[in-house]
Amino acid sequence: MHTVLPYVFFLEGTAIATKNHKINEEITEKEVRLVGVNQEALGVMPLERARQYAMQNGVDLVLIAPTATPPVCRAMDYGKYCFEQAKREKEAKKKQQIIKIKEVQLSCRIDVHDFETRVNQAKKFLAGGDKVKVVLRFKGREMTHQDIGREVIARFMEAVSAEGTNDKAPSLDGRFMSVVLSPVKK
Numbered sequence: 001m002h003t004v005l006p007y008v009f010f011l012e013g014t015a016i017a018t019k020n021h022k023i024n025e026e027i028t029e030k031e032v033r034l035v036g037v038n039q040e041a042l043g044v045m046p047l048e049r050a051r052q053y054a055m056q057n058g059v060d061l062v063l064i065a066p067t068a069t070p071p072v073c074r075a076m077d078y079g080k081y082c083f084e085q086a087k088r089e090k091e092a093k094k095k096q097q098i099i100k101i102k103e104v105q106l107s108c109r110i111d112v113h114d115f116e117t118r119v120n121q122a123k124k125f126l127a128g129g130d131k132v133k134v135v136l137r138f139k140g141r142e143m144t145h146q147d148i149g150r151e152v153i154a155r156f157m158e159a160v161s162a163e164g165t166n167d168k169a170p171s172l173d174g175r176f177m178s179v180v181l182s183p184v185k186k
Contacts (some may be wrong), residue, residue: 022063026049027071031185035064035074044070097133101180106136106156108148115152119159126163126183136177149177157181 022028027047034042034050037057054061054075062081065072102125104118122132134156136149153170157179164181171178 021078022066023060024054027061027063027073029066029071031065031070032073033065033068035072035119037075040111050075099129101133103133103135106134106152108136108138108142108145108152108164110152115156115159119156122156122160122181123163126181129183131183132160132164132181134179134181138175138177143175146172146177153177153179 029047032047033044033048034053036053037059037162042053050073051061057075059075061077062074062076062078063071064074068089102122104122104125106115106118122134122172125132134153136153138146138149142148150170157166160181162184165182166179166181169179
C-alpha cells in the first residue's frame with residue numbers, strides 16, 4: 001500500500017493543487033465498478049476486493065466517477081497521475097492566449113489633435129493584439145445630444161477600421177457610450 005500522498009505537487013517551482021479524488025481508505029462505498037491497471041473493465045465488486053486488487057498490483061485505488069451507479073474506481077499510480085495532470089494543465093496554460101482590454105476615453109467636444117492622439121493610441125493597442133474599449137463620457141447637458149457622441153465614435157471607428165473592427169454597435173450605459181474594438185486577423 002502506498003503512503004499518504006501530499007495535497008500539493010510541485011512542478012518546476014510552481015505549486016499545483018491536485019487533491020480532488022478520494023483514494024484508498026477515503027473511499028466509503030460498499031460496491032464499486034473497477035477499472036484495472038491496464039484500463040480493462042473488471043466489473044462490479046465489493047470495495048474490499050477492489051482494495052485488495054490495487055494492493056496486489058502496488059497501486060492506489062482512486063474514485064474516478066463518484067456519481068455513477070455503482071461508483072467507478074480505477075487502480076493506478078495516483079502520484080504519477082497527478083504529476084501528468086499538472087503537466088498537462090501547465091502545457092495548456094502556456095498555449096493560452098491572454099487578451100487585454102485597453103481603454104481610450106473621448107468626449108463630445110474633443111479637439112482634432114487630441115482625437116488623432118487617441119486614434120494613434122488605439123492603433124498601437126490593436127497592433128499589439130489587445131482589444132480597445134472606446135468610452136465617450138457625456139458631461140452635463142451633453143446627454144441631450146447623444147447624436148454628437150455617436151458621430152464622434154463613428155468617426156473614431158472609421159479612423160481605426162484598418163486595424164480593428166467592432167463586435168457590436170455602440171451602447172449607452174448611464175452617462176457613458178462605449179464600444180469594444182477587436183484587432184483585425186491578418
